[in-house]
Amino acid sequence: MRIAVMGGDGTGPEVVAEGLKVLKAVSEKVGFAYTLKNFDINGDRYLAAGGDPARQTIPVIHDAEVAELRTFDAIYLGAVGHPKIAPGILEKGVLLRLRFELDQYINLRPVRLYPNVPTPLKDKGPADIDFIVVRENTEGIYTGMGGVQYKGTPAEVSTQINCTTRFGAERAIRYAFELTRRRNSKKKQLTLVHKTNVLTFAGDTWFRAFNEIGEKDYPDIKRDYNHVDACCMWFIKNPEFYDVIVTDTIFGDIITDLAAMIQGGLGVAAGGNINPKGVSMFEPMGGSAPKYTGQNVINPIAAINAVGMMLRETGLSKGDKKLVDAGERIENAIMAVTPKMQTQNAGKMGHSTTQVGDLVVAAVKAG
Ligand code: IPM
Numbered sequence: 001m002r003i004a005v006m007g008g009d010g011t012g013p014e015v016v017a018e019g020l021k022v023l024k025a026v027s028e029k030v031g032f033a034y035t036l037k038n039f040d041i042n043g044d045r046y047l048a049a050g051g052d053p054a055r056q057t058i059p060v061i062h063d064a065e066v067a068e069l070r071t072f073d074a075i076y077l078g079a080v081g082h083p084k085i086a087p088g089i090l091e092k093g094v095l096l097r098l099r100f101e102l103d104q105y106i107n108l109r110p111v112r113l114y115p116n117v118p119t120p121l122k123d124k125g126p127a128d129i130d131f132i133v134v135r136e137n138t139e140g141i142y143t144g145m146g147g148v149q150y151k152g153t154p155a156e157v158s159t160q161i162n163c164t165t166r167f168g169a170e171r172a173i174r175y176a177f178e179l180t181r182r183r184n185s186k187k188k189q190l191t192l193v194h195k196t197n198v199l200t201f202a203g204d205t206w207f208r209a210f211n212e213i214g215e216k217d218y219p220d221i222k223r224d225y226n227h228v229d230a231c232c233m234w235f236i237k238n239p240e241f242y243d244v245i246v247t248d249t250i251f252g253d254i255i256t257d258l259a260a261m262i263q264g265g266l267g268v269a270a271g272g273n274i275n276p277k278g279v280s281m282f283e284p285m286g287g288s289a290p291k292y293t294g295q296n297v298i299n300p301i302a303a304i305n306a307v308g309m310m311l312r313e314t315g316l317s318k319g320d321k322k323l324v325d326a327g328e329r330i331e332n333a334i335m336a337v338t339p340k341m342q343t344q345n346a347g348k349m350g351h352s353t354t355q356v357g358d359l360v361v362a363a364v365k366a367g
């Protein structure tokens with residue numbers, strides 16, 4: 001397995017280092033080979049090359065790098081975001097560019113409360129918080145379509161188009177139905193989340209695609225629909241109701257941050273940007289956390305979790321059982337370590353970043 005590693009900005013490289021420690025341990029345990037190649041795609045490089053921190057003046061990632069990244073089996077990303085660079089430059093220049101150009105049309109976000117991880121939800125435990133969000137990742141309001149006119153005057157007008165295609169909705173929906181079918185849950189239930197009562201064009205495209213595909217090809221899967229605002233309410237009130245959720249990109253962005261909080265925070269949550277027939281990219285959700293950089297206090301669990309996802313998803317798409325097994329072992333090792341941590345928050349884990357990595361390595365070896 002050939003893995004491209006992009007530590008990125010802030011605490012990204014620190015948490016990625018822990019993920020790679022765990023990767024090494026699990027590869028020795030299960031017996032598979034891999035190679036790593038580092039890419040120094042980050043905000044410091046952009047600034048050093050003379051990039052303007054206020055607006056993008058030079059590429060953040062080079063065309064040749066995108067071409068090379070396409071040749072790997074997977075990409076492991078730490079974090080994107082630099083305190084000296086205006087918001088949007090790195091996000092669009094690295095993360096969104098790779099998602100779009102590598103056609104990673106699924107953003108997969110498992111939401112699972114691990115043992116002994118505090119959740120802000122009263123009376124809810126690991127048995128109640130275990131679902132997965134399939135977020136469409138290449139269209140919707142993220143395409144950048146639209147524009148601004150008369151900028152800076154009282155007549156300023158801006159539009160931001162919610163570009164929704166049947167093709168895009170359909171492939172996300174099909175992926176979600178397949179996932180619901182193979183997921184090890186009793187519910188076998190897929191919930192579409194949108195806002196069909198107001199977004200009557202885009203919402204309707206999703207709604208009809210969801211029901212037509214479900215009725216014709218997935219009669220064994222129970223279909224359910226939630227408006228996005230109601231979904232936020234149910235996450236807090238009855239998270240145990242959910243099995244798999246499919247939604248568009250902006251709703252998915254918002255509900256997965258809420259979901260990350262009920263699963264114990266951004267120190268735990270990981271995500272995959274998936275192209276089922278191409279190169280997928282895996283990342284912790286936490287961001288670059290500049291104020292914790294270099295202090296050995298950031299939580300590496302999410303980044304280790306991302307390695308687990310990377311192995312499991314790559315194994316599934318390539319039909320490689322060893323990789324799937326390795327991914328599951330990492331998740332099990334994490335579940336053996338979370339009870340030994342005081343909290344999942346940076347600086348309050350009762351351990352340093354590297355110590356948490358060592359605990360997971362030990363649990364992989366013992367597993
Ligand atoms: C996420 C992030 C990104 C998104 C940002 C950094 C562009 O919030 O992966 O959820 O909005 O998709």
Ligand code: MN
Nearest residue numbers: 253254256257
């Ligand atoms: Mn987000």
